[in-house]
Amino acid sequence: AQSVAQPEDQVNVAEGNPLTVKCTYSVSGNPYLFWYVQYPNRGLQFLLKYITGDNLVKGSYGFEAEFNKSQTSFHLKKPSALVSDSALYFCAVRRGGATNKLIFGTGTLLAVQP
Amino acid sequence: DTGVSQNPRHKITKRGQNVTFRCDPISEHNRLYWYRQTLGQGPEFLTYFQNEAQLEKSRLLSDRFSAERPKGSFSTLEIQRTEQGDSAMYLCASSRTQENTEAFFGQGTRLTVV
Numbered sequence: 001a002q003s004v005a006q007p008e009d010q011v012n013v014a015e016g017n018p019l020t021v022k023c024t025y026s027v028s029g030n031p032y033l034f035w036y037v038q039y040p041n042r043g044l045q046f047l048l049k050y051i052t053g054d055n056l057v058k059g060s061y062g063f064e065a066e067f068n069k070s071q072t073s074f075h076l077k078k079p080s081a082l083v084s085d086s087a088l089y090f091c092a093v094r095r096g097g098a099t100n101k102l103i104f105g106t107g108t109l110l111a112v113q114p
Numbered sequence: 115d116t117g118v119s120q121n122p123r124h125k126i127t128k129r130g131q132n133v134t135f136r137c138d139p140i141s142e143h144n145r146l147y148w149y150r151q152t153l154g155q156g157p158e159f160l161t162y163f164q165n166e167a168q169l170e171k172s173r174l175l176s177d178r179f180s181a182e183r184p185k186g187s188f189s190t191l192e193i194q195r196t197e198q199g200d201s202a203m204y205l206c207a208s209s210r211t212q213e214n215t216e217a218f219f220g221q222g223t224r225l226t227v228v
Contacts, residue, residue: 004156034216043118043205044157044219051214090156100145100209101170102217104156 002027004093006105013081014113021076021108023091032094033074034102035065039087047089050074061085081112116140118220120206126226127196134192135223139208146189147217148181149205150174157205163189164211196227 003026013019025031032051036044048059050067058064065076074091088109092102119138127133139146145164149157160179162170165186175181178196183189193200203224207217 032214036219041221043221044207046216046218049214049216092156100162100213101147101159101172102149102157103159106154106156 002093002095002103004091004103004105006089006091006108008108009106010109010111012111012113015083016080019078019081019085019110019112021089021091021110023074023076023105024072025074025091025093026072027093027095027103029095033065033067034092034094035059035063035074035076036090036092036104037087038090038107044090047076081110083112083114086110086112118206118208118218120204120220120223122223123221124224124226126228129198129227130195132192132194133196133225134190135204135206135225137189137191137206137208137220139188139206140218141187142210143208143218144186144211145209145217146183147207147209148189148191149207149219151203151205151222152201160191193225196225198227201225201227 005024034049035047050057055067063078088107090107091105121136147162148160151157161181163183178194181191203222205222207219209215209217
């Protein structure tokens with residue numbers, strides 16, 4: 001069965017500092033991994049994805065994520081946080097070639113203090 | 115605006131009533147998905163269409179729930195005999211046919227059953 005774990009309910013970081021939002025996954029076969037962001041009263045916005053190729057993927061708004069197969073992780077990172085990055089972040093996984101449904105984690109609330 | 119559109123944005127209904135939600139996907143997207151999100155949780159997959167064919171349904175989708183996409187364009191999700199436990203945000207997403215593409219989400223319909 002596929003699953004995603006986001007171990008931190010909330011991450012607090014000061015503006016200008018680097019941020020990391022953690023995600024680990026469990027899936028049989030090749031994983032397709034995604035990060036989405038949700039602002040209040042807004043839908044989910046796509047940030048970035050890993051399908052194949054380079055383990056470091058770059059996405060919108062300066063975010064990047066690193067795929068680590070041995071640790072089954074796909075942590076979201078940004079070198080310098082902005083107050084406007086404060087939002088709810090979801091990691092999701094899909095099993096390549098077998099299904100189209102996304103399995104989401106429970107989300108991590110990122111709070112960036114000025 | 116060429117994003118995924120959902121109507122209504124909010125719906126309050128009495129227990130036992132039927133409700134119907136509509137989703138208009140991005141026009142060139144063949145795939146359409148419905149998810150449900152409750153407070154503090156990530157979205158949970160409900161069902162998926164490719165064109166007009168409903169190809170996958172979650173066990174979460176009880177017999178009170180039905181989804182259609184009659185002409186392969188917009189989709190409707192109907193809940194019959196609503197229960198308080200149906201209160202949630204219902205999210206629609208669409209994507210291209212290619213397997214490695216991401217899904218784009220609408221802003222959701224928030225259902226409150228009183």
